[in-house]
Each structure stands twice: as structure tokens, then as C-alpha cells.
Amino acid sequence: MTIVNIGTYPPKQCGIATFSLDLRNSIxxxxxxxxxxxxxxLSTTYQYGPEVKFNIRQEEKQDYYQAAKFINNRPEIKLVVIQHEYGIYGGPDGDYILSLAKRLIKPYIVITHTVLPSPKRHPQSVLHRxxxxxxxxxxxxKRSARLLTDIYxxxxxxxxxxxxxxxxxKLNNSDELKQKYGLLSSTIISTFGLIGPGKGLELGIKALVPILKDYPDTIYLILGQTHPVLKQRxxxxxxxxxxxxxxxxxxQKHVCFVNKYLNDKELNDYLSLTD
Incomplete structure (x- = not known):
């Protein structure tokens, strides 16, 4: 039995790509x-590993048709997993993925990463369909489950x-890591992941003002680069x-931007030194 996962994939640097890799490894x-x-x-050429059997160019609708044909012509493929996130697929609100899904003769599972509580009509229709x-x-x-039923x-x-x-x-020694990263004698708060307006990081920054009155040694680490789709737009x-x-x-002395895509080792380090 072969399962096919559809979505972004490393070396592309985004959360869904990492999720797809981790899911594949686990299965x-x-x-x-x-x-x-x-x-x-279309902005980057990726050198994929041998497990990538077909590549969909995001805005090339014909590729979605060909991907469905590729899946249907492979009898050993018994299940398809479609990662759904806004900004991955081409067309208005990513509706090109529907061109693929409706042509499949194999069962598919949708993994929803963002379920909007107040979507506009078209993105609501895309996820519903x-x-x-x-x-x-x-x-x-559980909240997303309720939204999928009530809204979609x-x-x-x-x-x-x-x-x-x-x-x-593995939780590593916090003091050793703080010394390594130049953060010794500081109380660390951190946020990690690709950056975009939906994260509400401005709220965390504003919350530092009262926190510093009681914990003047606090440093807020904002870990991660801007989401590539947002950066392109x-x-x-x-x-x-x-x-x-x-x-x-x-x-300025209490907020530090670590503007890079963190690998697992780096993320482990930063989470270990976070208080």
C-alpha cells in the first residue's frame, strides 16, 4: 500500500513542508x-529528494490535472493526503486543488491547518467543497472541528x-545554552514559527512593558523568518x-529578532533556554 501526500515539502522552508516531512517519516x-x-x-527551484514523484507548479492549473492522472494510473496508491493551508495552492483562495481532488478515483483525506472562523464566501466554498x-x-x-461543521x-x-x-x-541545560547565545542572567520569553500578522506578536511586545516592572532582566525572543508567501506579497x-x-x-534591549528559519537543533536549543 502506498500513500501519497500532497503539499509543500522540504527544502522549501515553511511549516506545511516540515509537517509533510514529519508525517511521512512517522507513517x-x-x-x-x-x-x-x-x-x-515559481520564485524558487527546489532540489527534492527521490520520494518526490511529481511536482505541481503552484499557478499552473494543468499540473493539477496531471497530478490526478498520475495518482489514478498507479494501482499501488490506495490513499491520498491533501494538506490544506492558505497560500499553498494556485488560483483564487487556492481553488486549483479542487481541480485535482474532483478527478481522483482514490479516496483522499484533507488535513486542515487553518480553519478560519469568519471566512469570505469564496474561501469558505473552497474548503467546503x-x-x-x-x-x-x-x-x-475541537474548536476547528466545530467550525468545520458550523461554517464549512x-x-x-x-x-x-x-x-x-x-x-x-531533549531538554538541554538552560544555563549553558544561555551562555552560548549570549543570554546569561536573562529571563527568556520566546515565540517561534514563521512570522505573519495572524500571530499577534505586537501583543506580546506590548505586554513586555508591565512585565519589565517586576522582571527587568526579561528578553523576548521572536524566533523565525517572515512567512515566504507573505514576504513575496x-x-x-x-x-x-x-x-x-x-x-x-x-x-530595544528586551526584544530580539532571530530572523531565520530554525532547524530542529536550533529550535531545541532555544526552547531549552526559554523560561
């Missing part, structure tokens, strides 16, 4: 074979809640807004 550890259909933006044709729809919280019309019997996993990190406008806010509040 293969249980004895199942997983192949990848990657989705690539995608989930309506699925054998199952996976979400990561997904039948409750199709919905499975599977909490988001995390890497199996808007540049670094959100990060610059955050930096300006830090300057306005006089928090």
Missing part, C-alpha cells in the same frame, strides 16, 4: 510507504481531531512594524 516508521507530490512556487468529497477531514483542535458544512462523522505533534526534543512590512513598535516603546 513510514509504521511500515507504510509514502510518496510525495510537492507544490512549488474540498472536505465534502473527502473520506475524512482532519483538524487539530462538513458532516461531523467525517471529522477527526488529531492534535498537532511536536518533535521529540508584502515584503517585510509586518516585521518592520514590529521593529518600529519596539523602538517606540523603548524595548
Amino acid at each position: 513510514e516508521n509504521s511500515g507504510r510507504k509514502v510518496e510525495i507530490i510537492s507544490v512549488s512556487d 474540498l472536505c465534502s468529497g473527502a473520506a475524512a477531514a482532519v483538524c487539530m483542535t 458544512g462538513t458532516p461531523p462523522h467525517l471529522i477527526k481531531v488529531i492534535s498537532h505533534g511536536v518533535p521529540d526534543f 508584502e515584503g517585510e512590512s509586518y516585521r518592520l512594524m514590529l521593529a518600529n513598535l519596539v523602538n517606540e516603546l523603548g524595548l
Whole structure:
């Protein structure tokens, strides 16, 4: 039995790509074979591993048709997993993925990463139609499950809640890591992940003001680069807004931007030194 995962995939640097890799590794550890259909933006050429059997160019609608044909012509493929996140697929609100899904003769599962509580009409329709044709729809919280039913019309019997996993990190010595990163004698708060307006990081920055009255040695680490889709569309406008806010509040010594995509070792280090 072969399972196909559709979504972004490393070396692309985004959360869904990492999720796809981790999911593949976990399923293969249980004895199942997983192949990848990657989705690539046009701005970068990616050198994929041999597990990537087909690549969809994000805005090339014909690629979605060909991907469905590729899957249907492979009798050993028994299940398709579609990662759904805004900004991955081409077309208005990513609706090109529907061109693929409706042509599949194999069952597919949708893994929903963002379930908007107040979507506009078209993105609501895209996710509704995608989930309506699925054998199952996976979400990561009970609230998302309610939204899938109430807002997107997904039948409750199709919905499975599977909490988001995390890497199996080992907790390392905090003081040693603080010394390594030049943070010794500081109380560390951290936020990690790709940066975008939906994260509400400005709220964390503003919250530092009262915190510093009682904990004057506090440093807030904002770990991660701007989401590549957001950066392509808007540049670094959100990060610059955050930096300006830090300057306005006089928090230059208490907020540190680590502007890079963290690998697992780096993330393990920063989480270990976080108080």
C-alpha cells in the first residue's frame, strides 16, 4: 500500500513542508510507504529528494490535472493526503486543488491547518467543497472541528481531531545554552514559527512593558523568518512594524529578532533556554 501526500515539502522552508516531512517519516516508521507530490512556487527551484514523484507548479492549473492522472494510473496508491493551508495552492483562495481532488478515483483525506472562523464566501466554498468529497477531514483542535461543521458544512462523522505533534526534543541545560547565545542572567520569553500578522506578536511586545516592572532582566525572543508567501506579497512590512513598535516603546534591549528559519537543533536549543 502506498500513500501519497500532497503539499509543500522540504527544502522549501515553511511549516506545511516540515509537517509533510514529519508525517511521512512517522507513517513510514509504521511500515507504510509514502510518496510525495510537492507544490512549488515559481520564485524558487527546489532540489527534492527521490520520494518526490511529481511536482505541481503552484499557478499552473494543468499540473493539477496531471497530478490526478498520475495518482489514478498507479494501482499501488490506495490513499491520498491533501494538506490544506492558505497560500499553498494556485488560483483564487487556492481553488486549483479542487481541480485535482474532483478527478481522483482514490479516496483522499484533507488535513486542515487553518480553519478560519469568519471566512469570505469564496474561501469558505473552497474548503467546503474540498472536505465534502473527502473520506475524512482532519483538524487539530475541537474548536476547528466545530467550525468545520458550523461554517464549512462538513458532516461531523467525517471529522477527526488529531492534535498537532511536536518533535521529540531533549531538554538541554538552560544555563549553558544561555551562555552560548549570549543570554546569561536573562529571563527568556520566546515565540517561534514563521512570522505573519495572524500571530499577534505586537501583543506580546506590548505586554513586555508591565512585565519589565517586576522582571527587568526579561528578553523576548521572536524566533523565525517572515512567512515566504507573505514576504513575496508584502515584503517585510509586518516585521518592520514590529521593529518600529519596539523602538517606540523603548524595548530595544528586551526584544530580539532571530530572523531565520530554525532547524530542529536550533529550535531545541532555544526552547531549552526559554523560561
